[in-house]
Amino acid sequence: TQLLEQSPQFLSIQEGENLTVYCNSSSVFSSLQWYRQEPGEGPVLLVTVVTGGEVKKLKRLTFQFGDARKDSSLHITAAQPGDTGLYLCAVPNQAGTALIFGKGTTLSVSS
């Protein structure tokens, strides 16, 4: 079983639509990060959430950390083609010395 389950695996939508992707686990985490990865590039950090129930906004992106710190969601409002990419959630390992990634959600936004 995967530590982090991301859903959906693939999402294809039209420009202007809203969407939510999820990162779920049965474990509790001290923090959780969301990254975006474009083809041929490394992941780029979008946000870190730390407190249960925390909501962070980054322009049209809204990130929420679950109350129990076991899951997180990423909501994109009015998606644009530039939002296309692989969205990864990641959590620190037990020692806090490395990141464990989910498999990601591949988002495709068409104009």
Add this chain to the structure above:
Amino acid sequence: EPEVTQTPSHQVTQMGQEVILRCVPISNHLYFYWYRQILGQKVEFLVSFYNNEISEKSEIFDDQFSVERPDGSNFTLKIRSTKLEDSAMYFCASNEREREKLFFGSGTQLSVL
């Protein structure tokens, strides 16, 4: 914004050959990492490095792998005898302090034939 630089961007090698993947972390960063991503699969941790020694390594990082910081700027990953299953995108990453924002390079696509 400062960047982590990786070379080469692509490397093709024959099975059994040694490869060295190179990285230049951001200059004031102290913690260095290698991750890999097999096509269609998740990003996997290989090794972390601090103060000129390995601080943690995963099960993937077996005796065929080694890391080195040969000078004040470069951080290398060596695979001694490549296998077909080593084909992947290898990412170098660094941060200033542990648990802080991790900066990834653009990766080296390794193809083992």
